Every structure is written in structure tokens, then in C-alpha cells.
Amino acid sequence: MEVKEKILQMAKASKMAVKVIGRVNTNVKNIALEEIAKGLKENLSELLEANAKDIDYAKEKGLSKAMIDRLTLTEKRIEGMINNIKEVIALPDPVGVIVKMWQRPNGLRVGKIRVPLGVIAMVYEARPDATIEAASLCLKAGNTVILRGGSEAINSNLCLGEIMQNALHKAGLPKETIQVVPITDREAVLALLEMEEYIDLIIPRGGEGLIRFVTEHARVPVLKHYKGVCHVYVDDNADLKKAEEICFNAKVQRPGVCNAMETMLVNEKIAKIFLPKMLERFVNAGVEIRGCDKTCAIFPKAKPATEQDWPAEYLDLILAVKVVKDMEEAIAHIACYGSNHTEAIVTEDYSKAWEFLERVDASVVLVNASTRFNDGNQLGLGAEIGISTSKLHAYGPMGLEELTTTKFIVFGQGQVRT
């Protein structure tokens, strides 16, 4: 009950603060962002100290090296955070933009104007840099944010929260614009999920367990940032040189992220020419190949894939490979095992390129380009708060615009309805 009460207070304070932050002009928001950047620089040692506590505790708990690495702040990483804030400052303010405007036969002028979404709650896991990213994007879009990070990063996050609140205060803005939830138990998440009266949107980012928990319990609208089981289909009309570079990049350039390729689908007509060299290159780069029967026949170094491999999000140097009869089979495989995240075809065939684009249901569908381009920055949206695999509101990378909504404004001269 106490947890619920504390969260309720935070939510109410957020709803009050949004009335201010939702209306101030871009300059004021940019000043606050600059103050946050300054605050990070000035409080470097406090921040590193707080982070050291988290790391000590993580080691005690026996967290994996990868986890501890994600958790760790260094002077260089903090510099990276500061640069991210500067990028957000440079982005155009979406609020107040009149998206469209038209006139009705009776003279009414009807427009759609971009307004902040309101109060956003973000529930996420270990990385403390996510705290700064999310907060600066929400602030720039005129929203308030309640940040509930993982227990592993709690000391770092609370320190970041304090730095940001001081910066807001210096900029003359309510400090409740950005709040870090000091309670690490799940009860706090549950409380957030139920406050539909105060919270306009929940963004969960993290593992499947977290997303399921949020979806099941939320009364507040949720934008899911789900896993990426991404495919590249190499068509028989592909330029095989392009195919090789694209597939290699999609798997190897950064295997631990959601837009990396997990399964490669290869048309049987070119499998014998394409696979040996391609898979050899993968193996030389340390990639473990798990192939279908045909793949294993062509490339004996491949391990046989099992049914568990097709829906797997490895996030690692592992690749499932399947030889398919045609594009039809590739599309069917993607419909069955894909996660609506990122899908690519490599082909020089005009009709197949368009058919793949149309039929494949994913937030980003690419022709002749690496899946790694599914990223707000790469696609030209500026910074992103994540990649939505929900279809409502935003499908794909979410930038500043996706953190707003539009309302209708109508200018009349006394019109009434007849």
C-alpha cells in the first residue's frame, strides 16, 4: 500500500508538471537540456561513485560480464551521454507544428496541431544511459517522464535523477518533469501500470518477461519494444555480392542488438553458389551456423538446426540458415517466426522487391540494405526512444514526433451545425 501511495504521488506530480512543460517554448526546454549536460559534467565524481556501488553489488550478485559492462559508466560514456543531449537540443521541436490545415465548405478552418502526449512512464532494465536518453527526448517533446529502471542501476539512476532535477530547477521548470522511481520492486511497476488517470503512456523496454508482465497488467496504453527476430531473404535474382555484404553486416557488425539478423533465408536456386563462400566468411568471423538439412548438406560445418532455432533471438554470434524453395516460402517463414521488427530482401527483381515490401508485416522492411538500418538516427528521425513493434500510434523507430499526438483545432466565424 505504501508503494502504491508513493507512486500515486509521483504520478500526480507528473500530471501537474506537464501543464508547465507542455506549454513552454523550445528555448526554455533547450536551456533545461543544457543545464542537464552541464550537471553531468559538474557531478562526474558523484556519478561515478554511485555507479561504483551498483557495480560492486552486481559483482556480489554474480551478474554476467556483459551485464556489468552495460551497467558501467566511464568518463567516456558520460561524455557520450552529454553528446546525446546536445543532439536532442539540435533537433527541431515537434510541439506546436501544424501538421495539416484545410478549409471546409462552410468556411471553418480545421487543423491538426502537434501536442505532447503528457505523462510517460518508462520501465526498463540495466543501462543507466537509457535514463538520460529517455528523459531528454521526453522533455524536448514537452512530456513529463517517470523512469523506473532496473534494480541493478538504482544508485546510478537516483544520482542521474538528482542531477536532472537540479538542472530543471535552474532552468525554472518544475523538477517533477523528470522523476526516478526510488523503489525497485515489481510492486512499483504494477502501480504505474494501473494509473490510467494520470499516466498517458507506458514504454517497456527489456526482455520478454518484462514486456509480457506489462502487457498483462497495464490499464495505461503500452507501446511495446519487443524482440527482433530479423531475417534477410537472399532471392535467386539477388546480386550475390550485395547479398554477401548485407548479410555479413546484418549479422556481424553488432550481433547483440535487436536489428541484427538472426535467420538467413536463401533461395534454393542459388544456395549452392552462395552458401559455401558466405558461410565460410561467417565461420571465420566466429559465427556459429545452425542450418536446415539442405544447408548442412551444402556446408558440413553447420550444426543441424532444431525447431527452437527458427523463433530464436540469439543476440549473439549464432545464425540460423534455411534454404527455401522461393520467395513465397520465405514470406511464409517470416510470417510464422518473425517478430514484426525488421525484414530484408536482397533481389534485383522489381516485382519481387515490391511484393516483399507489401506483404511482409514488419515495422521496417528493406530492399538491398542491411537490417541494421532500423534505427531512428539511421533512418533520419534523429534520436530515438526505441523501436515500437506495436502497430498502434507508432510502428518502428520512435523519435520526437512519436512522443507527441495531434489534436484538432478549429477556427470559426460563428458557424453552427444545421
Next chain:
Amino acid sequence: MEVKEKILQMAKASKMAVKVIGRVNTNVKNIALEEIAKGLKENLSELLEANAKDIDYAKEKGLSKAMIDRLTLTEKRIEGMINNIKEVIALPDPVGVIVKMWQRPNGLRVGKIRVPLGVIAMVYEARPDATIEAASLCLKAGNTVILRGGSEAINSNLCLGEIMQNALHKAGLPKETIQVVPITDREAVLALLEMEEYIDLIIPRGGEGLIRFVTEHARVPVLKHYKGVCHVYVDDNADLKKAEEICFNAKVQRPGVCNAMETMLVNEKIAKIFLPKMLERFVNAGVEIRGCDKTCAIFPKAKPATEQDWPAEYLDLILAVKVVKDMEEAIAHIACYGSNHTEAIVTEDYSKAWEFLERVDASVVLVNASTRFNDGNQLGLGAEIGISTSKLHAYGPMGLEELTTTKFIVFGQGQVRT
């Protein structure tokens, strides 16, 4: 368990059908809509017979006259339904429209293309014409729909469902594109709400109880169509003639709908001039006035308002009236009691007009025009499936575009990420 199984089958069939309907071109969808219109004409007597059963049962159950009226189909009303279908046929198809397209420095061409949302479930109450409206809009936008109307209209809805499925069959489309749930208990609604794997969106339309039930239990994303507690604020800088016409229209033209005015807020500086004539006109039109103290002092025929009147959605010839000190108090009152639906100001003051537009959080905010214009058709969107008071995805009237989403398409020439 049986109910759940039946709903699961329907949801799965809907998900299969969407693969067809989501891709066919506009002509095919229009042919299906024409077949539905033809079917309504040809099966007029069956439809009236089915409707008569619902009416008999409604009378037996002692439903109100207003309810029975909403439920009743006549030849003329069916003609109205046919005309609505023809309007939907005439509307441009939103699917396939490339909303934006741009080029990245590395030559990637990035676009956003409109695609259907997928499987839509609609949960609504008595009116059987809503069945045709919702189905034709969903179909035109390339979605499948599962319709779960009220038990009062079950015979009419099942008959309409059969007519529509026959029409789909004639047009060569899967009949599961439109399905009417034959089960009237709440268990069926509950089952729909939990099928996030198959259903992309739930649209509840109806009373507060229904909306709350849906919000509490849904794992599927919900677009709420909530009540309208709409205000008109008459400013001291208003053109009082315009104010009188607008307020009269907003209350009296059709009091039973969600965009009718429920509370009139009047600036104290003009209250004594404006209120006597205005309220007299309301009283003559049969409107009951419930006023604040100041209103009652100026206009003794007014009943004193109680705290229950300010958040009330009367949907009737009743009007709450409050005299306010200034626009600030009007905005605060709206923030406290409004329902984010429709709000209007009457003023000739440029700065106040803009400030009201900006600060009032409602799906449609109007200057010098009647609240009754919050309607898809009136604002120029064509037909509407309802008015969303949710902020995510759609805020305000939802037309065909709002029944779609966008995905990113990327055209490369072999680009990889560095």
C-alpha cells in the same frame, strides 16, 4: 471454456482473412461494399423480420422508448445504411499511400507507407446501423473486423452479418473478413480482450461501464470512445450574437450526442447582459437550466446546480451554467471536469483565442464555432468510426486513415552500416 474456444476460432479466422483483404486493391474492396449494399436491398424483409424479434424482446424486457427507437430498423433507415456504404465507396483508399519519402546521405530511400492495422474488434451497444458503419469502414481500410454488438440487437446483427458474408463471398473475398459474434454474454468480450496474439485493436463504444470493463481487462490495445462533457466558454470579448447562436446550437440541435454542450461557462463581465436573453431562449426551447449561485441570481428560473452537475454528461435538454471570473477560471474548470472531448471558446480576442486553443486538452478545440462540429464528416475526414478520447494513435474523430498504421519501407543499393 467453450465461449473462449469459439472466440479463438473467430480471431484466428480473422487473422487469416486479413492476409487477403489487407492486400487486395481498392476496386475489389469497393465491389464487396457494393455487394453489401445490394444484399441489404435484396434481404430487406428478412432483416426487418429479424429486427422485429429484437424489438419484441426489448419491449418484453421493458427497455426505454429511446432505446427501442435506436434499435428499430425501418425501410428508410436501411436506405440510410445503404447511402452510408456508398459514401464509404466514394472515399479514397488510405492503404498504400506513401505518406512521406526522403533520401539519406548514404543514398537509402526511406518511406512511410500506409498499411491496414489488421484485425479490429469492436464492442458496442444497441444500434444495429453501427454494425454496417463499422464493417464498411474496416473493410475499406483493409482490416478484418469482429463485431460484438449488444444482446438487444443480436437478431438484427446476425442477419446483417449473414448478408455481409454472402456479399464478401460474391466479391471473391473471405467471408471471415467480417464476423458477428453470436454470443451475447460478457465472457465473449473478455475472451476478445485477451487475444493479443490475434487482435490488433479493440474499439469499445458505449456507456462508461463498458469502457471501464474493457480498459481494465484488455491486453489488446484499446482506443477509447468516451463520454463528452463539452463546454462552451463565452469570453468577455465575445461577439454576443455569435455566442448566442453557437451556444444554442451546441445544446439544442441534437442534445443526445457526445459533442453536445453540457456546461456553459460565462465571463462575469458580460454575464448580466448575456445570460437573461440566452437562458430565456434555452428555457423556451425546453432546456432545464442548472446554474451556479451567480447564474441563479441573474436568472431566477434556473435551478441551483450541485457538485454532481459539473461532471455530468446529460445527453438531454439540461444545461449547467457557471459564471467565471476570467478565462483562467474557465480553463481550470474544463481541466477539472472536461472529458478531453470537445471544448469551445467564443471570443474576438486574438491572444485569448490562441491561448485557449493551446492550453485546453481536448481532441477538438474550437474558436467561434459550435461543439457539434466534432464529427469526422463535418471536419472533412469522411465517414468516422467514432471519436477517440485516447491520446495514442488517434485523438478525435477516427476516419479511414486512423484505421491504418504506417510501416517504414527502405530502398537500398547494397548499403551496409558502418
